[in-house]
Amino acid sequence: MALTANPKFLLAATHARTVAHILALLAVILMLVWVLHYRGGANLRSDADPELIFNVHPLVMSLGFIVVIGEAIMAYRTIPTEKRVRKFIHMMLHFVALTLGIFGIYAAFKYHKESASPDMLSLHSWLGICTICLFGLQGGEGGGEGGLPRPCRAPSLRLPRLQPLVVWVLLLLASARSGGEPGDGEAAARLRRPCDLPDGDLHCGDRLGRQGGLTVSEMQLINFTGLFILLFGVAVSIVVALPKIV
Secondary structure (H helix, E strand, O other), rough: OHHHHHOHHHHHHHHHHHHHHHHHHHHHHHHHHHHHOOOOOOOOOOOOOOOHHHHHHHHHHHHHHHHHHHHHHHHHHOOOOOOHHHHHHHHHHHHHHHHHHHHHHHHHHHHHHHHOOOOOOOHHHHHHHHHHHHHHHHHHHHHOOOOOOOOOOOOHHHHOOOHHHHHHHHHHHHHOOOOOOOOOOHHHHHOOOEEOOOOOOEEHHOOHHHEEOOOOOHHHHHHHHHHHHHHHHHHHHHHHHOOOOO
């Protein structure tokens, strides 16, 4: 059965979705600039430089996991078609996002193994694991019961209606903690490495006016990337909040 939409709210949702797409595009461009220009690229099979392995993590989690989840949320709310079709598209995008999320976490753990770094050291990693677990439960609930008649669905398997919102908020919080700010112990320990100078006991921040191994321009780029991701999350939330379906 086709959806009947209130034109006023549908127009507002379309504008919000357009803004979300622009913000996602800006975040993707800045992330690519950071990884390719400042970090030297990404390679999951790098033997010489473990940093290239780590670079896969932010690249996949931002370009894939976060953006695809946002698109899945907006698709379910805004595609003008039958609910069954919208739900199918929504679930397929969720499956892609979950696959990319697991791959991104694998890249982070692989980097820790190759560089002999401890796992789960930062708040970012804690939030990330909680998010991926809840996201997997959410997908399992929808995929496992989506095709069953409503009376056949087990009440014990139904998760709270607020759970998708919790996952989305946790995801945005995790992305906000993914930079190299002093509060992120894991990122600070990884990025604050010695300079390639004769007196290697001095850090880059001490000799070259850097902060924890990052140049000022690189830190600004990371901040803008995180800002655009957060604004993307806000725009997606606005799309969901608009009562456009009558």
